[in-house]
Every structure is written in C-alpha cells, then in structure tokens.
Amino acid sequence: MVEEGAYWLAWAQISGIGPVLLRRLQQHFGTLATAWNATKVQLGEVEGFGFQTLEKVVQQRSRLHPEELFTKHQQENSHFWTPADTDYPRLLLETPSPPPILYYRGEVELQENLGQKPMVGIVGTRQPSEYGIRWTRQISTALAKNGFTVVSGMAEGIDTESHIAAMKAGGRTIAVLGTGVDVIYPHKNRDLYKQILTAGLVVSEYPTKTPPDRTHFPRRNRIIAGLSRAILVMEAPLKSGALITATYANEFGRDVYALPGRLDDHPSQGCLKLLNQGASFILKELDELLTMLGAIPQIDGVEASTAPEQLMPTLSPELQTVMNAFSCDALPFDLIVQQTGMAAGSVSGALLQLELMDLVSQLPGMRYQKS
16 A cells, blocks of 8 residues: 555646645545545646646646655665654644755754744844844854754754854754755855754755755745744844745744844844834843743644543633544544535644644544544
C-alpha cells in the first residue's frame, strides 16, 4: 500500500498545484490518495480547479507513479516531512498553505514540532543600524534564556544577529532557507550555518541543491510566520521581506510586535507602519514582552491522570461542536466538516487541539475517532 506521504509528493510535482490547492484537495477528498484517483469531474468540484489546471492534472498524473517517485526522492533527500507525518510541525500544519514537503537538517526537537515549546520569529532588514542590532541581540538573548526557540531566515543583518545571539545564550534556533537545506546563502554565513546544525535546525520547502532565487524568499517568509507563535520585526523599511512575514503572521492569527524607531530613520519606517496598523510595541522593559509572549496559549497535552469526562465541560463551543460530530465510528475529515457546518480550516484546527488533549485520535487516511 502506497503511503499518504507519497501522494503529497506526487501532487506537488504537478505544475499549477501549489500548497493552497493541495490543502483544498486534502480537505475535499479526505486524503490525497483518494484525490489522486478522482475523476476530472470530481476534481472540478474543488475550488481553484479551473479548466487549465484540470488539463495539467490529467496530462501529468498518468506519467507519475507515487511510490516510485517517493522512493527515489528519499534517496536524493534523506530528511523531510510531509503533512502526513506525525512529526510535521503542528503550527505550520494549521496554516492554509503548509509546504507539501519540508526538508530539514540539524537536531530535531519534537517538542517544537508538537507546538509544546514556544517558537518566536525575529525578522528585519539586511542593513540594520547599531540600534537595531543592539536590540535584536538583547531580545534574542532574553528569549533563548527563557526557553523560547528563535526562528529566522539566516539572511544578513537582523536574521544573522538573532541566530547568533540565541546560540550564544545557550538556546535553540531554526533557520528557514530560500534554498535547499544543503545550500548556504549568503555564503559568508557558512560558519553560522554549521553552528545552527549543532544547536537547532535548518528547514526549507525546496529540495537539496536548489540554488537561491529571488522568488523563493518571499514564499519562505510564510514558513517563518507559520512556525512561530509571534513575529518580532526589529527594523524594516517600507519595502521589506520582514513586512511580508508580518502580513503572513496576521493572516495566520499570530501576534506581531515591532520595534519603534525615529520618524526620520529609513530602517524604522516599516516598523512604524506596522505599529500604526495595530502591531504591539516592543518596549524597553523586556520582562513585559516575555510575559506577553509567555501568555500565548501553548499546544499542551493532557496529563494521563485527567479523565476525558472532566475536560469536556471546559471545551470551547467550537471544540464541543466538533466533538458532538463523533459517534462510535471513525469519521473522514470531509464528513466532519459537513456535520459541523464549520469552515474546513476551523475544523482542522479544532481536531488538532482535541488530538493533543487526547480526546480524539487520527487514523490513516485522514479519519478521526474519539480516543
């Protein structure tokens, strides 16, 4: 039997099928394996599948063999996750566009993947001022010493400073690349790259040997936002990749913080814009920032000694609606969506929370049952 992960890979090879359409396919059919065998008419029922996309699917699907493709891909890329894997980062899986393949190198910490260890993204300009560098170092150090994992993009400037400060403080850091995980960019960060592999993780949605491309970096910013519970923008001009990351963070329901600067400072214009749009201030009292970040709900498991019956009355209305959909039988994802009348994204998030509370368990084929 071909594993579901092989179908994530196979679908991702079809031109015109990106992460958003893949997510819709999964939610519509329950599994990508079922979608792979769907007819052209059935695929046409999925939002975003227009005539041209359907033609590409029909033409290319017949030439792809998921199991063979997956085996070859494993030989060329030794470490990667698909959304079908239990180790796939749970926070990233909650977003509308999780990468179908997430490659990694370094030291995996499962608490991060499960959303039980808080991760905070720090982003900013490649040409920071002394002010931006100083505050990036202070904040990254404070986060690392208080058990947060610092996520950034290993670019020059703010990214580099945040990675280095976190590791110097004895903490972990994750670098999200716009290249393959084996390609160092910028090359001057080769020593930093090696250090990160021993004190954290390097991840990318691009396979090994993928060189840098200017179209990759805006896309990778959604992964930084998706992995993180909050995004801190240290310094950013008005046209900045950091603002793209902040936009994704808002879309994903993450908290956004910005470092205030002077009105006539070019590197601060993007931060001032974010603050004007409602981002939270990064203020001198770092204890207040740490308290606010610590107050962000974590994805926590439930202690074994706690009986499910004791937890049920404390469920939110949304979680209770999803729980009410279950009988004694396992249900496919799309049927749960139909029975609850909720949006597919809301159901997916609710199921994730219920699963981590040990109230629901996921079975092969995107089916769920009461634990």
